[in-house]
Amino acid sequence: MQAYATNGAFTITYNITMPPPRDDQTRLHVVQTYTTTTNVSIPAIRRTEKQGFKLVQISSMFINESGACAGGFVACHDSDAARYMASNLERHQVAFSSVAPSRFVFTNPLPLSSTWLDALHTDDVSWQGNTPNVRIALDALPNDRTITPQGWINATADPNDDNVGLWLHDDGTASESWAAGRSAQVSYWLLAQDNPPDPWNDLGLRNGVTLLNFEGAYQCYPVRDERQSTVAALRPIAGYTDTALQLDYNLGTGNHNWAQIRCDFNPPIDLSSYDHLRFEWRGDPNAANSMEVGLITRDATGDHIFARGYHHVTHRGWWGHLIIPFQFLEGWTPGRMFNPAQVVAVFISVVKDGANDSGGSGRLAIDNLGAFNVARRPVLSAFERATSNKIAARAAADWIATQQTRTGLVKSWQEEGACVAHTYDQALALIVFVKEKRRAEADALARALVSTQNADGSWYKSRNCETLDPVDSNKWEGDIAWAVYGLSLYLALGGDRPDVCTTMQKDVHQRAETAINRTLADARRAMQKGADYLRTRIGADGCLVIDHTEGTIDAWWAFQFAGPEYQDEANRIRNCLLTYYWDDAMGRFKGGRNWWQPFLDNQTWGAAFLRSIGESAKARRALSYARATLVLPAQGAQAFGFDGQGGPWAIWNEGTGQYIAAGGEGANRFLGELIAQQEPNGALSSSLDEYAGGGVWTTRWHGVAPTAWLYFALQGGPFLLHKIYLPLILKPGCPTLCICPLAPADGFSPGRFARSSQRLSPAPSDRPGRSVKAKAV
CATH class of the missing domain: 2.60.120.430 (Galactose-binding lectin)
Incomplete structure (x- = not known):
């Protein structure tokens, strides 16, 4: 919703989003833009009093705790205290009963050190019933100035008089003067809930x-x-x-x-x-x-x-x-x-x-x-399937498409100054394009992966998406495995091209080497070269030469779907994961053979691996371990989710999407947290909080990976849990490499998999339109 207002000196636009409420909290997100219509000069005393420029204000009422007031009412208050985290890093809390009206709520207030200000209702009584606690939670504190809370209580005996005001004051030049036409913006959440916010208690994180x-x-x-x-x-x-x-x-x-x-x-x-x-x-x-x-x-x-x-x-x-x-x-x-x-x-x-x-x-x-005690945690007997939202999924896919450049590569982070394309993100984007049947974008990205592949079959971690020059020339097995897996799905599920086949029927010989066929053939060679490179990274024990659980899981997906010629490698990697990396006593994947720190990717991608090999009980245990150790709230408690490793340090939206797509407990509740953050253009940020430390990096930038995993959370995940070859239809005149499979409606339902990238060698008796099974030649 949009709302507009003016007060004679400013015009204001409010872009307001109200996510579906939770049982214990109702949220409203506001992006507020304000522009002066005339020159404004603010008296210095107002700035000193921290009421020169109020970004956002809560109005409430307090007369007494339990006594009577006008109209015969008792317990005449809607809120009874205010609190915030101050710049000295301590909580500042004032009971309204200690403030003699009319005066300011906070004496010598300090700037915020965290993003929120609370209007508290600490008891459960009020003349209007159990009115809620209300929080203002800024999206982020500004880097160039401070924000200071303040409030005022007027003397009144009328409970219909909102005599309490609490606000956030902009300590910058906004509280001094404005030139006509100057604009600024602030974004924040308004939260209402029954009890005073205590996120760890609210999320059940103090068990034991x-x-x-x-x-x-x-x-x-x-x-x-x-x-x-x-x-x-x-x-x-x-x-x-x-x-x-x-x-x-x-x-x-x-x-x-x-x-x-x-x-x-x-x-x-x-x-x-x-x-x-x-x-x-x-x-x-x-x-x-x-x-x-x-x-x-x-x-x-x-x-x-x-x-x-x-x-x-x-x-x-x-x-x-x-x-x-x-x-x-x-x-x-x-x-x-x-x-x-x-x-x-x-x-x-x-x-x-x-x-x-x-x-x-x-x-x-x-x-x-x-x-x-995590070992004795309850584990659900079934996976939780998230409810799809086609509008949100399509918006996510559309935004990822806007990040594609003329080279075919997709820019990983919208706000990053340089155009950097990380290989892992390219694989995610390719799978999204294939699922959405966006063939032009998928073909362009597949060609870009082919052109940026190294001679040995590997890919660098990242390249400049305009010049194709390496940005990070390290080679990470996990990225390479994702590129192989992405190409395998592109070949398997992106080959339904009736328009191309129909055109080629008009002139078989002239159209035998079309651009589409060349792209498919090049993509298959690139996939095989990538899988061959990964082969060289397997040691004598059947594990990768790196001791890394996530990279090993990634390699299994790559080998499993690169073709039957890689099944021996897939089986060796499977045995490695179950023998060396699965911790059956705790019911989770370790970070390495002897690395016990909690990691999310290992549990989410590992759960999909376990489901694919028929170990569903272990998969649910892995997801429940993540739920027990890696859930946390955002700084302002406006949302919650998962971090990628313990800590946890900060919400990582990509990882939350992974958990939802894998079918973990509470998947729909976590999905609501992601949708609540999705931008109108479909993008999703990495996190609600900026943080780099402890081996993690979270940012408020909007990225391909978090947006792609929101898409997968809504559409069933990127992993095919069962490898089944569907019959393929050979259309009349369709050349050998232009395979037109009987694609399922959704293309990605578990248990349905069409591999269109294999060349066919039909017998002479095969008639046009006859169903034949694919075989490698």
């Missing part, structure tokens, strides 16, 4: 046992290496909803300097009923360092440390949570086994780990430290 919430007694203290010039101090602070514990540190400039929060358990605690550690944490946007988490166990020989480091993560300045499998903790004493029955301490360290860490001063806060 909570060992430390810092509301009562605890034995925690700061630790630092006395040989280093570091500073470490510990204090309680106002966390997201209650008390948290913060480490204030200064690491100086030396590499490997560290400071630590250590909490002792006396007597030791028994965690043998659990297998994963969890806690909530918040870093400092001005201090990009590494973090190390460890448990200390005790036996007859003494204390032993088991820890895991996360590189370059502490600049995430908003609250999130961390999930760590006990198996992922590495022993510092060779040969010593982790004993969860005798845990005497936990520690969280901040470390300057190399040149790209900043060192210096910063803050790290933790809360709700606990443990839970």
Whole structure:
């Protein structure tokens, strides 16, 4: 919906989107553009009071908590408090009962450090019933200025008088003056829900046992290496909803300097009923360092440390949570086994780990430290199929088509300055084009993949999509496997070309070598060359020479669908995955043979692999592991989804689409989260939050990969779960390479697969129109 307004000095346009509501939350997204119609000068006092330029305001009412007011009503309030995360990284919360009208809500307000401001209704009573909590959540904080919350409460006894205003103030030049014709824009979410937002509780992410919430007694203290010039101090602070514990540190400039929060358990605690550690944490946007988490166990020989480091993560300045499998903790004493029955301490360290860490001063806060048992999680007995939305799917495909360049390659990120085409994204786009029967785009992209293939059959990770020059000349087996798989589907499902065949019937000899046939033939050769290259990457044990689960899964899909001549390789890779990478005790794929960090691709693409080989129960276990360890909320709690690895660090929309397409529990609920973010032009961003650290990169840029996976979530996924050869129709006069298969209506239904790329050698008795089975020659 669009709405328009003017107040004499500004004209305003509102582009408003209301996604389908959830049971516990209703959302409205607003893109607000404002333009001055005249010169505007704002008094300096208004800027000082933080009411010079209000970006967005909530109106509410508060007279008292439980007393009477005009009209004979009682409990005369619709909201009773306000809160936000301030620039000192602590929660600022004010109860309206503590504000004597008429005056401002916040005394000496600080700018936002996170994206949201809450109007809270902390009890369940009101003269109008249990009115909701309301949140303003900005899409992002601006980089060039600060945004500061403020509010005002008027004195009144009339409950129909909205006497409370809460707003976000633009601290930049917007609150000083405007020249006529100047425009600006802000985008934000309005959220309404029953209880005050507490995303980890709302999403059920505090299951298991909570060992430390810092509301009562605890034995925690700061630790630092006395040989280093570091500073470490510990204090309680106002966390997201209650008390948290913060480490204030200064690491100086030396590499490997560290400071630590250590909490002792006396007597030791028994965690043998659990297998994963969890806690909530918040870093400092001005201090990009590494973090190390460890448990200390005790036996007859003494204390032993088991820890895991996360590189370059502490600049995430908003609250999130961390999930760590006990198996992922590495022993510092060779040969010593982790004993969860005798845990005497936990520690969280901040470390300057190399040149790209900043060192210096910063803050790290933790809360709700606990443990839970993932091995005993419930697993559904069936996959959840997401409800298709053809309008959203077509919009996604249309947007991907707009990213295709004159070379045939597809630009991976819309907002990126350079035209960069990542090989993986090209494979996704090709599959989308094939599914949508966009043959011109598919042919152009197939030709581009052929032309950019290296002589050895590999592809570089990325090329410039205008010049075709390499951008990243590394060769990654996973990308190459996706290119092979994409080409196999292009050949198998993109060959239904009755228009070409009909034309060729008019003159068989003159049309035998058409551009289409050359494209199909070149694509088949490129697919085979790519598969042949992957063959060289298999070791004697049947695994890839790289120890990488995701790349190995990718290779299986490539070999499985490249043709019968690659079935031996597919079988070897299958055995490798089940023997070395599947963790049956936990019911998930590891990251490598001995790498226990949670990864999403391994569970989603791995679930499709498992379904394809008849291991559906294992597939559901893999998806449920992802659901237990990698779900998280956005910074403003306006949406939730999956990250690609633990952490989790930030929502990764591409991975959320993977989970939906694989049929994981709650697929339709997660699909609603993606559709809520889809732009009117069909595009989907990588994430709601910008973050780079811990091995992940998420961006608010709109990309081919997230948009393609939204399409797959809506249309059944890119993977063919069963390889079945359909009969092919030889049309009269149709040359050998112009195969016209009996394509199914949707082309991608599980169990239906037409391979049109194989050449046919019909017997002389084969009559035009007769159904013959494809065979390789």
